[in-house]
Amino acid sequence: MTDGAVSQPARVLVAADKFKGSLTAVQVAERVTAGLRRVVPGLAVEALPVADGGDGTVAAAVATGFERREVQVTGPRGESLTAAYALRDGTAVVEMAEASGLQHLPAGVFAPLTATTYGSGELLRAALDAGARTIVFGVGGSATTDGGAGMLAALGARFLDASGRPVPPGGGGLRDLATADLSGLDARFQDVELILASDVDNPLTGPKGAPAVYGPQKGATPEDVAVLDEALAHYASVLGPEQADLPGAGAAGGLGYGALVALGASFRPGIEVMLDVLGFARALERATLVITGEGSLDQQTLHGKAPAGVAAAARARDIEVVAVCGRLALPPEALGHAGIRRAYALTAIEPDPAKCMAEAGPLLERAAESIAQDFLT
Numbered sequence: 001m002t003d004g005a006v007s008q009p010a011r012v013l014v015a016a017d018k019f020k021g022s023l024t025a026v027q028v029a030e031r032v033t034a035g036l037r038r039v040v041p042g043l044a045v046e047a048l049p050v051a052d053g054g055d056g057t058v059a060a061a062v063a064t065g066f067e068r069r070e071v072q073v074t075g076p077r078g079e080s081l082t083a084a085y086a087l088r089d090g091t092a093v094v095e096m097a098e099a100s101g102l103q104h105l106p107a108g109v110f111a112p113l114t115a116t117t118y119g120s121g122e123l124l125r126a127a128l129d130a131g132a133r134t135i136v137f138g139v140g141g142s143a144t145t146d147g148g149a150g151m152l153a154a155l156g157a158r159f160l161d162a163s164g165r166p167v168p169p170g171g172g173g174l175r176d177l178a179t180a181d182l183s184g185l186d187a188r189f190q191d192v193e194l195i196l197a198s199d200v201d202n203p204l205t206g207p208k209g210a211p212a213v214y215g216p217q218k219g220a221t222p223e224d225v226a227v228l229d230e231a232l233a234h235y236a237s238v239l240g241p242e243q244a245d246l247p248g249a250g251a252a253g254g255l256g257y258g259a260l261v262a263l264g265a266s267f268r269p270g271i272e273v274m275l276d277v278l279g280f281a282r283a284l285e286r287a288t289l290v291i292t293g294e295g296s297l298d299q300q301t302l303h304g305k306a307p308a309g310v311a312a313a314a315r316a317r318d319i320e321v322v323a324v325c326g327r328l329a330l331p332p333e334a335l336g337h338a339g340i341r342r343a344y345a346l347t348a349i350e351p352d353p354a355k356c357m358a359e360a361g362p363l364l365e366r367a368a369e370s371i372a373q374d375f376l377t
């Protein structure tokens with residue numbers, strides 16, 4: 001029965017991230033809405049799929065009314081692929097993972113030393129060509145550790161070895177860097193606001209740097225990590241060592257650094273930027289209950305992930321927040337600190353993890369029915 005009934009008439013805002021591997025953020029919102037309405041027919045529900053700058057960021061922007069634009073770009077291994085960015089009223093949302101994300105590598109295939117961000121630069125150029133005056137550059141979920149050198153090369157920079165030849169693509173190639181010529185960089189960046197919307201605030205190199213922390217998820221062995229760390233430190237000694245310790249420099253394999261040092265970008269936590277871009281504050285004004293969530297509610301969630309950002313913003317306005325997730329790895333106290341009253345995990349309904357992934361949609365509807373019973377009846 002009711003344990004936290006919200007003031008009537010109830011109006012629910014579903015502002016959840018994707019369940020990576022099973023449901024997009026749009027699907028999460030649809031399933032939650034369906035489950036809620038089975039218990040409370042006609043319930044007012046607003047869907048605002050959210051993202052934190054990592055993969056799914058363009059999809060969230062498009063779901064809130066941005067126009068989806070497609071471009072042919074270079075993938076992390078040099079292949080051609082179709083990537084999208086989002087555009088509305090002179091603001092572009094560009095997601096580096098669309099061009100250079102891990103999802104573009106075949107299962108089990110990695111390219112830790114050679115994967116390039118060239119396609120991310122091509123995406124930025126397409127946004128400029130379309131007339132963007134503000135670019136929200138969502139970074140994270142990358143397959144790359146090249147310090148953004150590929151991106152800068154696509155935008156007109158030249159990275160040469162001692163004999164004047166371009167260095168090979170990828171972070172490994174930066175060991176051979178002798179000269180960086182940024183004079184040909186696209187001049188339009190001087191007049192455009194470029195906001196680095198990052199899911200992490202790591203520095204470029206060192207024990208908390210991009211290679212050490214995120215290299216392994218891109219297939220880097222300990223030896224590769226050492227090579228990449230040295231290569232990126234060398235790259236920064238050529239381009240500008242001061243920016244290497246700025247928050248966000250280590251995002252997306254150091255692409256954050258490239259954007260900060262050469263494109264005049266400013267760093268902001270991804271979820272904060274995205275909540276602004278998506279019009280979250282306005283949607284919140286109309287809500288009496290917020291439902292947030294993501295695939296795995298865990299320690300990472302507390303460090304600036306979408307549900308933590310949503311909950312903080314909603315609690316600041318005294319609005320009750322509950323969460324849905326695939327798996328829950330946080331105790332109730334930690335949820336409470338994050339402003340989340342209760343979390344509903346699919347694994348609490350279906351203990352078999354494989355079934356939980358395969359039947360995520362119907363299970364999420366059942367979780368939402370429980371939320372409706374607990375908070376809306």
Ligand SMILES: Nc1ncnc2c1ncn2[C@@H]1O[C@H](COP(=O)(O)OP(=O)(O)OP(=O)(O)O)[C@@H](O)[C@H]1O
Nearest residue numbers: 018019020022054294295296326327346356357360
């Ligand atoms: N239907 C599901 N049932 C159970 N667990 C799920 C389900 N869907 C996703 N997960 C879990 O969530 C994990 C993905 O977590 P999540 O969606 O929070 O993304 P993430 O890896 O934290 O990345 P990001 O930073 O992009 O959000 C999966 O690896 C899996 O363990």
Ligand SMILES: O=C(O)[C@H](O)CO
Nearest residue numbers: 140141142214252253
């Ligand atoms: O892409 C990456 O390296 C991680 O998502 C951190 O930004």
